Amino acid sequence: xxxxxxxxxxxxxxxxxxxxxxxxxxxxxxxxxxxxxxxxxxxxxxxxxxxxxxxxxxxxxxxxxxxxxxxxxxxxxxxxxxxxxxxxxxxxxxxxxxxxxxxxxxxxxxxxxxxxxxxxxxxxxxxxxxxxxxxxxxxxxxxxxxxxxxxxxxxxxxxxxxxxxxxxxxxxxxxxxxxxxxxxxxxxxxxxxxxxxxxxxxxxxxxxxxxxxxxxxxxxxxxxxxxxxxxxxxxxxxxxxxxxxxxxxxxxxxxxxxxxxxxxxxxxxxxxxxxxxxxxxxxxxxxxxxxxxxxxxxxxxxxxxxxxxxxxxxxxxxxxxxxxxxxxxxxxxxxxxxxxxxxxxxxxxxxxxxxxxxxxxxxxxxxxxxxxxxxxxxxxxxxxxx
Numbered sequence: 001x002x003x004x005x006x007x008x009x010x011x012x013x014x015x016x017x018x019x020x021x022x023x024x025x026x027x028x029x030x031x032x033x034x035x036x037x038x039x040x041x042x043x044x045x046x047x048x049x050x051x052x053x054x055x056x057x058x059x060x061x062x063x064x065x066x067x068x069x070x071x072x073x074x075x076x077x078x079x080x081x082x083x084x085x086x087x088x089x090x091x092x093x094x095x096x097x098x099x100x101x102x103x104x105x106x107x108x109x110x111x112x113x114x115x116x117x118x119x120x121x122x123x124x125x126x127x128x129x130x131x132x133x134x135x136x137x138x139x140x141x142x143x144x145x146x147x148x149x150x151x152x153x154x155x156x157x158x159x160x161x162x163x164x165x166x167x168x169x170x171x172x173x174x175x176x177x178x179x180x181x182x183x184x185x186x187x188x189x190x191x192x193x194x195x196x197x198x199x200x201x202x203x204x205x206x207x208x209x210x211x212x213x214x215x216x217x218x219x220x221x222x223x224x225x226x227x228x229x230x231x232x233x234x235x236x237x238x239x240x241x242x243x244x245x246x247x248x249x250x251x252x253x254x255x256x257x258x259x260x261x262x263x264x265x266x267x268x269x270x271x272x273x274x275x276x277x278x279x280x281x282x283x284x285x286x287x288x289x290x291x292x293x294x295x296x297x298x299x300x301x302x303x304x305x306x307x308x309x310x311x312x313x314x315x316x317x318x319x320x321x322x323x324x325x326x327x328x329x330x331x332x333x334x335x336x337x338x339x340x341x342x343x344x345x346x347x348x349x350x351x352x353x354x355x356x357x358x359x360x361x362x363x364x365x366x367x368x369x370x371x372x373x374x375x376x377x378x379x380x381x382x383x384x385x386x
Contacts, residue, residue, distance in 0.1 A: 079112075088380065091142050096159070238251065289302050307321060309331070312336075314380050336354050346373075347375075350378040351373035
């Protein structure tokens with residue numbers, strides 16, 4: 001190791017500048033401290049969206065497994081004892097972790113820098129909400145920008161979350177001791193996105209809201225658009241930015257469907273359901289483009305993503321240029337299990353519903369052929385980053 005650490009910085013910079021994928025740069029930076037210092041200074045990945053890794057459910061206390069789709073399904077193992085036994089929600093390469101007792105933090109999975117967050121019991125309506133499972137109390141978490149993964153002071157960011165069974169919105173800024181609730185006449189927020197300097201949320205009824213944190217009415221969610229109800233029946237909406245445009249993607253098949261008369265038993269143990277008598281899984285995706293400059297009244301359905309591929313799932317909604325990454329298919333949606341009911345109701349938890357949906361022919365194919373289940377943190381997409 002000593003010899004590698006003594007290589008001239010100019011030589012290391014020349015090598016790092018030729019690395020095509022962020023995941024390879026992370027491996028480069030893992031050699032030693034001097035190599036990591038060079039890797040973190042590279043600008044060739046700044047602002048460019050990378051293909052996320054698939055983080056599998058935990059098996060060992062001290063490490064997590066990541067599947068690389070651009071490397072043919074190669075599995076990387078990373079030491080991460082800080083995430084053991086916790087729910088992880090990914091945003092901008094960071095995890096928002098939630099423990100069984102409600103402790104929360106921001107955790108960078110590759111530098112292992114950890115930033116404490118206020119306890120889950122500081123949310124408004126925490127007791128009134130009636131949630132008994134802290135693991136699923138936080139439904140979605142989105143950063144406005146990335147904290148410093150090197151542990152330096154960087155307070156210029158906001159963390160927005162949807163929480164509780166009613167899907168309220170709340171946010172935290174560095175230095176806050178409690179979570180601040182966004183006032184809204186509606187709840188049931190399904191997804192959040194940070195777009196053009198504001199946080200946007202979409203609820204299960206198809207209403208799109210905007211929140212301007214730092215503005216004069218930062219605790220108020222303003223209705224800025226609405227998706228026609230015909231697209232929202234029994235569907236789960238996501239918000240994702242693609243080519244500077246805000247898209248709403250609706251997904252059918254994220255709720256449990258009881259087979260035969262299985263759902264008629266009022267005495268059934270809802271936390272230990274018979275998985276063989278229940279069906280769920282993605283059936284259809286539809287993509288809508290919303291014109292926020294027209295008071296949210298302008299929208300159109302997109303039948304094609306063109307050269308783009310979308311990655312959707314529990315807490316992640318991102319768009320990438322497929323042609324830049326080996327093995328990634330354009331005009332396709334890569335999805336992970338997003339059925340919260342399966343996390344709670346099945347003994348092995350969630351993780352069954354994963355695949356690739358082709359928008360052109362509506363076919364579905366797997367991207368991971370193994371099994372990975374968890375009632376706490378099923379497989380999720382993770383942005384490789386420093």
